[in-house]
Amino acid sequence: MSDATSQSDIPAKDSIGDYFLDLWCHTSKTLALRPETGAESELYDEEEEEQPTALDTLNSSGGFSVVGPDKLSLLYTNVNLHGHDVGVVQANHPAPLKRMLYYFEIYVKNAGAKGQIAIGFTTSAFKVRRQPGWEANSCGYHGDDGLLYRGNGKGEAFGPTFTTGDTVGGGINYAMQEFFFTKNGVLVGSVYKDVKGPVFPTVAVHSQNEEVTVNFGQDPFVFDLKAYEAEQRAKQQVKIDNISIPQDASYGIVRSYLQHNGYEETLKLLDIAAQSNVPPISVAPENGVSGDAMYALSERKTLRQLIKSGKIDETFSTLGKWYPQIIEDDTSTICFLLHCQKFIELVRDGKLEEAVLYGRREFDKFKKSSACDDLVKDCAALLAYDQPSKSSVGYLLGDSQKELVADAVNAIILSTNPNVKDPCLCKHSSLERLIRQVTACFLEKRSLNGDQGEAFRLSRILKSSKRA
Amino acid sequence: MSLFWIVIRELAEIQAMATSKKVITRVEWEKKLNDVKVRKDDMNKLVMNFLVTEGYVEVAEKFRLESGTEPEIDLATITDRMAVKKAVQSGNVEDAIEKVNDLNPEILDTNPLLFFHLQQQRMIELIRNGKVEAALEFAQEELAPRGEENQSFLEELERTVALLAFEDVANCPVSELLDISQRLKTATEVNAAILTSQSHEKDPKLPSLLKMLIWVQNQLDKKASYPRINDISTAALEDSVV
Structure with a gap:
């Protein structure tokens, strides 16, 4: 049996070590790039999309209307004769998708001869000589009659008319799949968004001297978008709040999180508190899919404390005593992480010469991956600064780095449990698995919905304060 | 339309539904899961938020030491909050009211419903302890004037006074008022009100x-x-x- 475990043990060990090295690349480093923003920084900002910033002058309907030199104003200069000489202009980019709401406003500077101004959304295939809403796959709120047009020439009762001096807004609510419109800061109404694919904010003028200016967010909006967003979010939240979950589910997850991470003292106190709780909370003592959750609890606690107090030599010797198989291969990723931490501790103590010697002796054998190289480079860069903690690699001296190394050691010890069938399960606590599942589900749901809507962010939940 | 065609159409619909669903295999899904990176700090914060909001003060203090996570509010305020909660849970409602007022007199001043529920709980405790006369006096002097202000208070008051009308309170129609769950309900309400007064969410995020x-x-x-x-x-x- 010992043969079998030690054989299957080596790849598992490396996969766990590599996983945490990868995690370092993703989290510590990203954090380091934006030390100023600190906790406020949104970590995975791959959400950035191009946004409408101006009117599109290339693709606008020639001759009927003139876009001002700022590309934010539109004037009808001709005399309109029929329904195919509308001065309609789209924004230079479609409305961004990966968010909950998109919104823009127009200000009617002059309602001109007939006040046939419209605001709405159209697709890239839209015929740019017609009012938004008159053609298929478009939607528009028209100023002269206050009607809403959706894909044909017949409007439906919607809201008030608008004219000179009015500010009118058009928006998309991706969560509810709605278009909504506002007038002078007040919500007029919303309709089901039956247009598929990306849509462009669109403005139209259709009689002599009609003039509007467009606000794509470069100036503050008249409509209180923040309040509207909070209101919409609360609506969604009510549906979620009404879902029932097992009463002590959260307690069980916290408990297994403490077990997984080897926060033994906290766990003990939580168990005492649970017994004196009214009514007492009972949770099955063994939960978690990674086998018996209490495995090596106090050993893991001790090693975590050693790493967190910077005693890396002792960590190595203790591991050598309790789990020699973990560090027997000195070129494994886990050893690499520990050596880096030792180097960091030497820098912290101001023992720079010793750090240089240590680095030269230990780092050379790790040339396996670019991630290793990156970490070595960052470690070495600590030497270049007079005050390394304030440098761009100062994050290495922070608690998060220690925690990461401690987490890696913790996971590897968990994987030495002979009852563990799949060592990969040792990488994550059940809390982390739940968060990963929520995040992946939200992303998948969005991608199956034409990329519309916002992603799930744990940081937003953590930041959100009480709701009124 | 014959049954045959209805069945055929239904089958076609079922098939369409089945084919329009995207199937994601375990391997593909695990790859997606692996692309999700969760910050340890954030998980620690989530756990700390749970401990703080649920009032596990000693546990939160230990977790701060073991994980290096700073609690979002002063842990001392939890101790006071839990003392109030405990007092209600063990039936010492007068004591609880005094403690809430020590913490922040505005909590009860601005929250008439909560104050009424605490007074109601006080009367329930008097009845539980067989102090019928004291309970009646309390109902007339403290609860009735409040009932006049608010119809729903009045109904609750009548329900509570009904406890006095039965010989065998354990089996009467309003016996649930004497149940331990009534105390817990009141305790949870006070707990939430104190958290709100401290600008803290009343429910944990987890x-x-x-x-x-x-x-x-x-x-x-x-x-x-x-x-x-x-x-x-x-x-x-x-x-x-x-």
């Missing part, structure tokens, strides 16, 4: 995260078949149902 998981999985079920987490407590990934 349960709403779990609800979100159930919600989003149900939503995604309509469009895709993928490995779900059915049992929150183990967080085990099930195989996708094809």
Whole structure:
């Protein structure tokens, strides 16, 4: 049996070590790039999309209307004769998708001869000589009659008319799949968004001297978008709040999180508190899919404390005593992480010469991956600064780095449990698995919905304060 | 239309539904899961938020030391809050009211419903202890004037006074008022009010995260078949149902 475990043990060990090295690349480093923003920084900002910033002058309907030199104003200069000489202009980019709401406003500077101004959304295939809403796959709120047009020439009762001096807004609510419109800061109404694919904010003028200016967010909006967003979010939240979950589910997850991470003292106190709780909370003592959750609890606690107090030599010797198989291969990723931490501790103590010697002796054998190289480079860069903690690699001296190394050691010890069938399960606590599942589900749901809507962010939940 | 055609059409619909659902295998899904990076700090904060909001003050203090996570509010305020909660849970309502007022007199001043519920609980405790005369006096002097202000208070008051009308209170129609769950209900209400007065959310964030998981999985079920987490407590990934 010992043969079998030690054989299957080596790849598992490396996969766990590599996983945490990868995690370092993703989290510590990203954090380091934006030390100023600190906790406020949104970590995975791959959400950035191009946004409408101006009117599109290339693709606008020639001759009927003139876009001002700022590309934010539109004037009808001709005399309109029929329904195919509308001065309609789209924004230079479609409305961004990966968010909950998109919104823009127009200000009617002059309602001109007939006040046939419209605001709405159209697709890239839209015929740019017609009012938004008159053609298929478009939607528009028209100023002269206050009607809403959706894909044909017949409007439906919607809201008030608008004219000179009015500010009118058009928006998309991706969560509810709605278009909504506002007038002078007040919500007029919303309709089901039956247009598929990306849509462009669109403005139209259709009689002599009609003039509007467009606000794509470069100036503050008249409509209180923040309040509207909070209101919409609360609506969604009510549906979620009404879902029932097992009463002590959260307690069980916290408990297994403490077990997984080897926060033994906290766990003990939580168990005492649970017994004196009214009514007492009972949770099955063994939960978690990674086998018996209490495995090596106090050993893991001790090693975590050693790493967190910077005693890396002792960590190595203790591991050598309790789990020699973990560090027997000195070129494994886990050893690499520990050596880096030792180097960091030497820098912290101001023992720079010793750090240089240590680095030269230990780092050379790790040339396996670019991630290793990156970490070595960052470690070495600590030497270049007079005050390394304030440098761009100062994050290495922070608690998060220690925690990461401690987490890696913790996971590897968990994987030495002979009852563990799949060592990969040792990488994550059940809390982390739940968060990963929520995040992946939200992303998948969005991608199956034409990329519309916002992603799930744990940081937003953590930041959100009480709701009124 | 003959039954035959109805069946054919239904079959076609079922087939269309089945084919329009995207099937995501376990391997594909695990790859997606692996792309999700969760910050340890954030998980620690989530756990700390749970301990603080639920009032596990000693546990939170230990967790601060073991994990290096700073609690979002002064832990001393938890101690006071839990003392109030405990007092209600063990039936010392007068004591609880005094403690709440020591903490912040505005809490009860601005929250007439909570104050009424505490007074109601006080009367229930008097009845439980067989102090019928004291209970009656209390109802007339303290509760009745409040009932006049508010119809729903009045109904609650009548329900409570009804306890006095029965010989065998344990089996009377309003016996649930004497149940321990009534104390817990009141205690939870006070707890929430104190948290709100400290500009803190009354509920921990973790349960709403779990609800979100159930919600989003149900939503995604309509469009895709993928490995779900059915049992929150183990967080085990099930195989996708094809």
